[in-house]
Amino acid sequence: MTTLLSARDLTKVFGDVTALDSVTLDIDAGECVGLLGPNGAGKTTLLSLAQGLRRPTTGSVQIFGGDPLDAANRQRLGSTPQTTGLPEALRVGEVLEFVAAHYDEPSPRDQIIDEFGLEPLLRKQCGALSGGQQRRVAVALAFIGNPELVLLDEPTTGLDVDARRALWDAVRARHAAGCAVVVTSHHLEEIEQLAQRVVVIDQGAVRADGTLSSIVASVxxxxxxxxxxxxxxxxxxxxxxxxxxxxxxxxxxxxxxxxxxxxxxxxxxxxxxxxxxxxxxxxxxxxxxxxxx
Amino acid sequence: MSTAQLALTHARYNLIETARVPIAVIGSMVFPTLAFCLFVLPQSYVTQDPAMATASVASMVVFAFMASGLFSIGIDLAEQRAKPWVPFLRTLPAQPGARIGGMLLATLAIGTLAMVPLLIVGALFTAAAPAVTDLVAAMGLAILTAVPSMLIGFVIGTVSGPKAAIAVTQVAMFLLAFGGGLFLPPQMFADWLNTASSFLPVRQAREIVVNTALGEAIPPWAILGILAWTVLLGALAAWLYRRDEGRRFR
Structure with a gap:
């Protein structure tokens, strides 16, 4: 089994706050892992280190066997902005093209449009989208590069039930096609719907790591x-x-x-x-x- | 896609975004010409003298590029960094050069447009009459020598929050414009000020652009200085981009 993401004694300190405290974790190809924990538990910090946005204080994190700070190692990684923050003046179609330009072998444009139901939005400026539509575009962006590993940070926050289910279906389809998915949430239904393995993080440390059913059974x-x-x-x-x-x-x-x-x-x-x-x-x-x- | 191609792509979408909020472009296009009309045109001893008029138009062109570098890149970037789109862009597989280069190219393009009304006013209302080859060369060099100003904007935008960026940019603009000999010609400087000024990238840019427009030789110190600044600021910008961890709150 290929390990796509590997954290070893990963620690990140902000001033006098320890956001991550010696986390060791492997994510393998094709897995679907839920990172579960309350706000401020360290989930987003863990992802930002894996995305190369921040540097570890001590310990290490690797993606695809290399340093996430090296752009080449991010070719097969997909991410989504945490809060909706698409460039307001650009049209959805333009944003898709712009992001796709960064990848060597992006997913076919029509496939992304189809999977995430973006056809009616393509000509709209991002600023004109509803919150739910913005989230749909934001999650679609994570899959544009045809990634092997996708990190989804709170992907359906603030969505209504229908929109949430539609987005889950799209993510599940990508996972079924072989993409490893890491999804953070404090929205528990989301983890139950998407994840096969659950990692519980609290106060910067891994509290439990097991299958969805074993985490539930352990209690x-x-x-x-x-x-x-x-x-x-x-x-x-x-x-x-x-x-x-x-x-x-x-x-x-x-x-x-x-x-x-x-x-x-x-x-x-x-x-x-x-x-x-x-x-x-x-x-x-x-x-x-x-x-x- | 290579970093250079990706930089062009970044520039393209940057310009599309800017063009959809045209008031921003109009501001940076009109400001230098307006400043020229208000401060230079009323002084007939400058406008009637071909060499002085040419030098003053050339100085204002350098000022236009410097201002657009500091304001468009510095303040804009500081604001963008506080939004989630910029961290997302940094997760994409692109070298820092793609994003920095894209911003530079887009801002240089707008600066080039801002040069047009200024040259028209200069041609119509002053005695400036540079040789066509000198004019074209000066225009090209004005674009190239603007790169350090753009990079200064990038550095300010990367190290300061939105409010701090406005203050830092205003101070930097005043110091660079005055120290670079754009408000007062360096001929009026005291010796010590002239020496200090010659170390500023804006003074070096002014020297290169003004001398070219006048058909005079460019002093070697200006060329060496501006090359050194470009390399130094480029490396600093790339380093800051890599170690940037977003906006921090304590």
């Missing part, structure tokens, strides 16, 4: 919802459960849902409308960062 919390049994009774059956009651529906977040259900049945409790589901990434993530503190 091993389940959410049990039922009616007909008082909350207090659930708490007696499983003292570790976090129980809430809302209009006759009781919700319990428990470590072992199977054992709770067994004891409910053995006690002959008259429960109804039982549902059990895995904790969302948000719940898993909250538990992980709490444990780290």
């Amino acid at each position: 091993a919390r389940r959410r049990v919802t039922l009616s007909g049994v008082p909350a207090q009774r659930i708490a007696e059956l499983d003292p570790t459960a976090a129980v809430t009651e809302d209009g006759g529906t009781v919700e319990a977040v428990v470590a072992d849902a199977d054992s709770l259900v067994r004891s409910l049945v053995q006690a002959g409790e008259p429960f109804s409308q039982l549902t059990v589901r895995g904790a969302t990434l948000e719940e898993a993530f909250l538990a992980l960062t709490k444990e780290a503190v």
Whole structure:
């Protein structure tokens, strides 16, 4: 497996703030990795070091086996501006051509236009685009160079549900075609939708690194919802459960849902409308960062 | 695509952007001509003398290029660096030369346009009458010798935030224009000032352009000086571009 991005003891200090603290991380060809963490966790700093925008304080980061500060090593790298900041006076078509001019073997223009649905926008000036349209163009720019590795920093921030799904579909299609994708987000649904591997970053350090399901499983919390049994009774059956009651529906977040259900049945409790589901990434993530503190 | 081709591409889109906000171009085109009309034209002893008139038009041409380098590049770049598009451009696989060269070429193109109304006013309302070959050579050299001014603008824009850039640019412009002999002819300088002035790239540019327009020999110190400045400032600009980590807030 080819390693596309490799960080070794990567540390970046801004004044008296340690943004990244000895991060070691490999991203291999074809992976789809979610970088998850709260604001200020160091996600964007990690990406900016990999893009050659900043230099590490200590440690090293390599892309395609070389220094990201060397322009030649960025030929197969795709990035997107974090906040919408396209040149207002240029038309979308012009921006696509301008960015494509930097690459030796860019993606065919029509393919990019088609994948990201840019046809109706081509003649518009970037300043005239809506927030959602600007994001679509910004993410499309990351794929113009036909990259092997794409770093997407908060790609769908501020988008409505439809626009977000359309953009995810386009990114997923590129990933299916072999492009490795690193996506940062504190928007958890985004990571769940896109990533196969999740790296949790908090306070500049890697807190967890595993498959999407293993990150969720490592917290091993389940959410049990039922009616007909008082909350207090659930708490007696499983003292570790976090129980809430809302209009006759009781919700319990428990470590072992199977054992709770067994004891409910053995006690002959008259429960109804039982549902059990895995904790969302948000719940898993909250538990992980709490444990780290 | 080679760095030189990419620089042309950068220049092209830079000019397209500028042309869509025409008031910016009109400002840099009209300002030098207006300054000439207000400060030089009323002085008939200058405008009636062919050599003095030619020298004053040539000086104003140098001033036009210097001002567009400092203002268009310096202040504009400082503003752009605070926006997300510039960091994005830096993630693209391009050498610093592509972006620096692109800005230079675009600004030189606008400076060349700004030269036109100035030359027309000079031809119509003064006694300036340089030989055609001298005129063409002086125009070409005015463009080439403007490169250090553009690079100074680039350096200011890269090391200062938007508000600081305005202040630094104004001070730099005044010092360079006065020290370079563009406001007062160097013949009126004290000896020590004349010596100090000869180390300034703008003075060297003035010497090259004015002497060429007058059909006189160019002093070698001006040529050596401006070449040294171009190399030095070019290296400084590329180094600053590489180590730039965006705008910092503390």
